[in-house]
Amino acid sequence: MKGIRRLAQELNISIGTVSRALNGRADVSDETRQRVLEAATTMGYVPNQAGRSLRQGSTNAIGFMIELGADINGNSDTFFMGVFDGVQSVLTRHHLDLVALPCPTDENPTAYLQRMIGRRLVDGLIISATHRKDPRIDLLTKARIPFIALGRSQTPGDYPWIDLDFDGVARRGIDRLVSAGHSRIAAAVPSNDINLGFVFLDGYKAALKRHGLPYDPSLVMRVPSSELGGYQLGHDILTMENRPTAIILNYELLALGLYRQLAEAGLQAGRDLAIIGFRENPVSRFMSPRLTCFRLSLRDLGIALGEALLASMPAYADAYPLGTVQRVWPMELVPGESDGL
Amino acid sequence: MKGIRRLAQELNISIGTVSRALNGRADVSDETRQRVLEAATTMGYVPNQAGRSLRQGSTNAIGFMIELGADINGNSDTFFMGVFDGVQSVLTRHHLDLVALPCPTDENPTAYLQRMIGRRLVDGLIISATHRKDPRIDLLTKARIPFIALGRSQTPGDYPWIDLDFDGVARRGIDRLVSAGHSRIAAAVPSNDINLGFVFLDGYKAALKRHGLPYDPSLVMRVPSSELGGYQLGHDILTMENRPTAIILNYELLALGLYRQLAEAGLQAGRDLAIIGFRENPVSRFMSPRLTCFRLSLRDLGIALGEALLASMPAYADAYPLGTVQRVWPMELVPGESDGL
């Protein structure tokens, strides 16, 4: 005898009553509920998830898909750890659990997602590293799985997303550099078709225009989103015939490789090249000279993601009347010395 | 009509046959199997996991528990992502999926694990960041859940584990520094009771002894495993009255904060303080001067973990006749300039 049956037998009541007591339904006397709860903890009973899922058609779990591989996600994994924490904190309020779904490097992300959806092991999904056209969005929409994208996409449709303020970061970066007298300002964007690159580039172009500066395509440097990409970026800049005097980065770890490349050439950030980095992170805080970059609270971002996802799930929507969240997440400038200001 | 029923109806065969065809059992004609497989893909049928789990009492998923929070896990950044990839590659061969279970910062890891075990949403578990006495090991043993620990523990019992070679790293670090003439060599160890600190310290003591050097407890520096901890470490060293001339680190990102602290004091790694770092990682590769540290293949480690876990699961043990794996994972020295050699 296992599971709920054992508990019921022990207490000499029916399994139905045990279930109702455990799930907080009204039609159970307080005394019985007490006894059940007590016995459940002493006997270490935890409802079997497979049974629950099968019966209620939901799994009480939310998936967070992450893509493995250094330079594809555009985020380092301290990033995800912080976000997970925020998401968890809102999910646990509703007895939902978070599981991270790491898509292996050698598998197609869309195929992987399809498998996960098919298995039906989560009720809702958070996807990240959205591409310009992201087939996962169509897939999720068609399968009617509640989801939210961490990152915009140009895939049409009315789905929820939250994205970092790449546009604003580019704009404020340019503003800052222009006001310091720079006019040849480069921008680093990812070499793949992840959507954030396009948003960043649009912000870059718009800001230049507003300042009456010409847009020079040769100043758009495409490199992989990794430390090595930053190193390569440095090389590309140093070998240009008409070097920019400043650069804005769109990925948090580019600065590291760039610093190194500059150091090897006897140059220094802030003095020989003005650099504005992207996200403040544990590494950036300890670089010398200190990196000018942008700060955000990963936990708050996670909380917002969790709430927006719940808002899109019928069973929880009333607790979070947010509609379809489409939100740009603000980032706060943290001045350093790398921009020479 | 949903699921396997729909498929069966479409093909005019029974659901049992569909199931058998899909699961590769022998008593299905090749022709029928073909038709089933074909229809399954065109209709996009994927077996409902809840149904399978309930019936077969297993979930076809493996959990990898990670603790959130920067300085508790003793590993960070790209570490887990790399390991995940290796684990996945083993698991997919057996149609198992990997889910990462992030334990929130505000929840007790053991309680979290218990919840996950109770829900029965994975067949096996990988735990990491093992503490000196780790109650999770007792829990898993008692619950008879196949598991493997990434990291040794002093919890008694005959359970599988794979751990990085903290002992060897300490030993070889000391050897190298002693042969370069150093005799006051400090060691950085974590300030919490994560077990790797004890292993590292033991290796440190043993190596000193072998070289006939005295063990000076004041040279054991306890700091949090984070970049900030490295910064604090630097401060602690610089304010000592009888400074060490060299230090070996036991966490990969300590060097970053330490470098910074030295730089602020006008000092430099390799010249003013010999530093041997821990794990080579994308960040360490771009620090100046280049950090002397130790290399390992995360993917191979992940593969070993996956195989050792499968070896402990009855259903897969014949494919991996490894017994109870208890293995120290070797790390290869990568010379840099930070040790002044």
Place this chain on the structure above:
DNA sequence: ACGCGAACCAAAAACGTTTACGGAGGTGTC
């Protein structure tokens, strides 16, 4: 023509839970 095994498949039970339904007993109302 008959028996017999092999190949294939249909039917039904089982996994552990939730929940719709109904019934027993008690309480209150006229």
Place this chain on the structure above:
DNA sequence: GACACCTCCGTAAACGTTTTTGGTTCGCGT
């Protein structure tokens, strides 16, 4: 005292799959 109406609980069906059991068909040898 009949009736309605609660409160509490037992019964049983249902979720989607796998697997056991048993049965039908066919081919083949005698």
